[in-house]
Amino acid sequence: MYGSASTHDIPAKATTGLENEDPILLAEFEARIARGEKIEPTDWMPQLYRKQLTRMIEQHAHSEIIGSLPEGTWITRAPGFRRKMAQMAKVQDEVGHAQLLYSAAETLGKTREQMLSDLVNGKSKYSNVFNYPTPTWADSNVISWLIDAGAIVNQMANAKGSYGPYCRALDRICAEEAFHLKYGHDAVVHMATGTPVQRKMMQEALNRWWPAIMTFFGPSDKMSVHTEILMRWKVKMATNDACRQQFLDMYVPKIWEIGLTLPDANLRKNEDGVWEFTEPDWEDFKRVINGDGPCNAERIAVRRAAEENGAWVRRALLQPQARYVRPLA
Amino acid sequence: MNPTLDLLYRLADDQLILGHRNSEWNGLGPILEEDIAFSSMAQDKLGHALQLYTLLHELGEAEPDTVAFTRNAPQFHCCQLTELPIGEYDFSLIRHFLFDHAELLRFEALAGSSYEPLAQVARKVKGELKYHVLHANTWVKRLGSATEEAIGRMQAALEFTLPYALGIFETTDAEPDIIRSGLFIGEAELQARWEASIGKVLAQTALTLPDLRTLTPVGGGRRGQHTEYLQPLLDEMAEVFRLDPTADW
Numbered sequence: 121m122y123g124s125a126s127t128h129d130i131p132a133k134a135t136t137g138l139e140n141e142d143p144i145l146l147a148e149f150e151a152r153i154a155r156g157e158k159i160e161p162t163d164w165m166p167q168l169y170r171k172q173l174t175r176m177i178e179q180h181a182h183s184e185i186i187g188s189l190p191e192g193t194w195i196t197r198a199p200g201f202r203r204k205m206a207q208m209a210k211v212q213d214e215v216g217h218a219q220l221l222y223s224a225a226e227t228l229g230k231t232r233e234q235m236l237s238d239l240v241n242g243k244s245k246y247s248n249v250f251n252y253p254t255p256t257w258a259d260s261n262v263i264s265w266l267i268d269a270g271a272i273v274n275q276m277a278n279a280k281g282s283y284g285p286y287c288r289a290l291d292r293i294c295a296e297e298a299f300h301l302k303y304g305h306d307a308v309v310h311m312a313t314g315t316p317v318q319r320k321m322m323q324e325a326l327n328r329w330w331p332a333i334m335t336f337f338g339p340s341d342k343m344s345v346h347t348e349i350l351m352r353w354k355v356k357m358a359t360n361d362a363c364r365q366q367f368l369d370m371y372v373p374k375i376w377e378i379g380l381t382l383p384d385a386n387l388r389k390n391e392d393g394v395w396e397f398t399e400p401d402w403e404d405f406k407r408v409i410n411g412d413g414p415c416n417a418e419r420i421a422v423r424r425a426a427e428e429n430g431a432w433v434r435r436a437l438l439q440p441q442a443r444y445v446r447p448l449a
Numbered sequence: 450m451n452p453t454l455d456l457l458y459r460l461a462d463d464q465l466i467l468g469h470r471n472s473e474w475n476g477l478g479p480i481l482e483e484d485i486a487f488s489s490m491a492q493d494k495l496g497h498a499l500q501l502y503t504l505l506h507e508l509g510e511a512e513p514d515t516v517a518f519t520r521n522a523p524q525f526h527c528c529q530l531t532e533l534p535i536g537e538y539d540f541s542l543i544r545h546f547l548f549d550h551a552e553l554l555r556f557e558a559l560a561g562s563s564y565e566p567l568a569q570v571a572r573k574v575k576g577e578l579k580y581h582v583l584h585a586n587t588w589v590k591r592l593g594s595a596t597e598e599a600i601g602r603m604q605a606a607l608e609f610t611l612p613y614a615l616g617i618f619e620t621t622d623a624e625p626d627i628i629r630s631g632l633f634i635g636e637a638e639l640q641a642r643w644e645a646s647i648g649k650v651l652a653q654t655a656l657t658l659p660d661l662r663t664l665t666p667v668g669g670g671r672r673g674q675h676t677e678y679l680q681p682l683l684d685e686m687a688e689v690f691r692l693d694p695t696a697d698w
Contacts, residue, residue, distance in 0.1 A: 208495070212475070215475070216485055425477070432479075
């Protein structure tokens with residue numbers, strides 16, 4: 121998990137500020153990207169590039185830690201040793217991804233403390249799907265399989281982007297996500313082919329999550345602005361619509377194959393190979409992403425409590441008189 | 450109870466319950482690195498519990514999932530220390546420090562157990578516990594010598610937790626047989642080693658170890674007497690498992 125394209129588009133009113141950049145440096149920068157070179161932290165970059173990447177990596181990091189919460193609540197309730205241990209390891213990976221991503225974002229000049237503070241103060245966003253609840257074990261399985269699957273589509277594309285530290289983090293993250301996908305698929309298959317109680321739970325969870333999954337890649341490209349410059353700079357590597365189509369093409373047949381149905385009567389692949397579907401409710405999406413979803417307040421409250429309760433530990437770590445202890449690694 | 454079963458249930462239940470508690474730190478740690486560390490230790494402990502329940506299964510007890518997910522609190526033999534809620538980080542860290550020092554010494558001793566299947570498991574487990582103790586020592590030394598605030602919190606957590614930690618060493622009726630048959634060195638010997646071990650680390654901090662002889666150990670866990678916190682933990686753990694006992698999850 122859990123990065124998605126849904127939150128990092130530039131607001132429509134933002135100015136690019138490109139007229140203030142040195143035209144020669146800008147031309148060299150664009151030429152390097154066109155040649156497929158990676159931009160590294162000490163290299164020159166336009167302000168808009170720095171700002172946009174910081175925002176994107178930061179939001180991806182936030183999505184990892186906030187995203188660990190809905191599945192994390194099922195660690196203590198996972199049925200049986202095998203699932204319990206796997207669920208722990210899976211969620212732990214996501215927190216590890218956050219750690220990697222905050223480090224990548226820090227190379228652009230913003231500290232982890234500042235990013236976490238912006239998160240709990242509502243200044244920065246995270247993937248909107250985590251503002252929805254996971255009332256059953258099956259919901260957690262749907263996230264493990266399909267939200268992670270969506271994230272892989274997105275991150276495999278972004279791993280070919282232009283910013284070196286982010287690409288390297290994404291390469292490592294995608295390798296772990298591939299395991300999560302197998303884990304989630306295995307758990308869903310067990311339920312979908314299990315007892316009547318299990319099958320019902322899984323179908324209901326899928327019905328609940330499908331609308332959110334359809335919004336995972338963000339609004340249609342027709343509604344996005346500035347996509348062109350971000351794609352030229354290889355910040356954004358695939359359009360929202362292209363990612364959504366790829367996801368549907370890869371996973372809808374797999375979902376149908378195990379006997380589950382999807383709650384969209386219009387969902388089908390047309391003769392040109394393009395998936396048709398009922399347009400998601402983007403007004404609802406906007407309402408939820410701006411704070412009015414079923415779990416926004418709860419997610420942020422948990423994060424804020426963790427920050428506040430742990431503040432004494434971080435203060436102690438910064439104490440210069442603290443006895444130096446050899447680190448573990 | 451048969452001495453081998455008695456010993457194995459205590460060992461396994463401790464690992465399961467503390468592993469479960471440690472996993473509750475997901476999303477709540479004071480820094481991300483601690484969420485990750487507590488999760489690693491939780492996974493290790495679950496793995497240890499599974500190996501020990503598997504030994505029990507080989508001796509004729511039910512399947513590990515059945516034993517772990519369907520018993521009620523009075524049937525558990527964990528010490529009460531393991532079942533207390535995670536509280537704040539100071540308590541969880543001190544519990545981890547006090548418990549894992551005992552656990553490392555315990556499994557080092559069990560590596561020489563006369564019951565060879567247990568000795569084999571112990572030789573593997575003690576290698577992992579070494580890292581749990583290293584983690585605990587690193588943080589106790591660091592926070593136990595940092596700010597006045599941190600030292601105050603750690604000292605208070607230590608004083609609150611010690612009586613429960615002494616409950617780790619509560620014995621059962623099987624104790625004489627356990628020692629005589631060479632299954633294990635016994636709780637009294639383990640406690641003596643533990644006191645020396647934690648004392649050595651605490652001496653490198655600004656924390657004070659109270660005189661343990663003045664404290665009243667909180668026992669009962671080994672005989673199935675538990676705090677009000679264990680049954681809700683077990684209910685939560687079995688919530689999905691019990692939805693459909695015939696299912697393969």
